[in-house]
Structure formats: structure tokens, C-alpha cells
Amino acid sequence: MSDCLHVPELPRPEPVPQGLTCADCESAGTQPVQLRMCLACGKVGCCDSSPLKHATAHYEATGHPVMRSHEPGETWRWCYVDAAIV
Numbered sequence: 001m002s003d004c005l006h007v008p009e010l011p012r013p014e015p016v017p018q019g020l021t022c023a024d025c026e027s028a029g030t031q032p033v034q035l036r037m038c039l040a041c042g043k044v045g046c047c048d049s050s051p052l053k054h055a056t057a058h059y060e061a062t063g064h065p066v067m068r069s070h071e072p073g074e075t076w077r078w079c080y081v082d083a084a085i086v
Helices: 023-028 054-062
Strands: 035-038 044-046 066-069 077-079
Touching (some): 023 054, 035 054
Antiparallel strands (some): 035 044, 035 066
């Protein structure tokens, strides 16, 4: 794992996830491959293996730097700015 200056800036406790699936995929009629949750606001989006890459699109639109897996049993986090698992 990498040192990341963005992790200490995250809200504590973590935000409540905004849903159980990618709402943007539901609206577009596509299926998410795996889910990610923004640790700044709780937005749930699909991963970059999904057709529309909504988690990355959320980062690009908001600048929220860190997300975590929203898959059962997974706890890893990714910082878009540092391009590293944190």
C-alpha cells in the first residue's frame, strides 16, 4: 500500500453508501461489473471494467480522490490522484 495525503482528509465515519448498485448504470440500462463507493460522499459507481466507468466519471466530475470497493468481503481503497491502493 502507498502513503496518500488524501486518506487523512476523508470523513470519519465513512459516508453511508448511496445505494446497493450503480444508479447511473440502472438509468443507462447497463450492468455494472463491480461496484466502488466514493469515500468523500458515498456515491456508488461501477468500476472501469464496466461499460460506462461511472466511479471514475464521478472522480473526474467531483475531484473526490479516494474510493473503496463496494463488493462483499473487500475493503481495499484506491486513490485516483496517487494512482495507488491506499
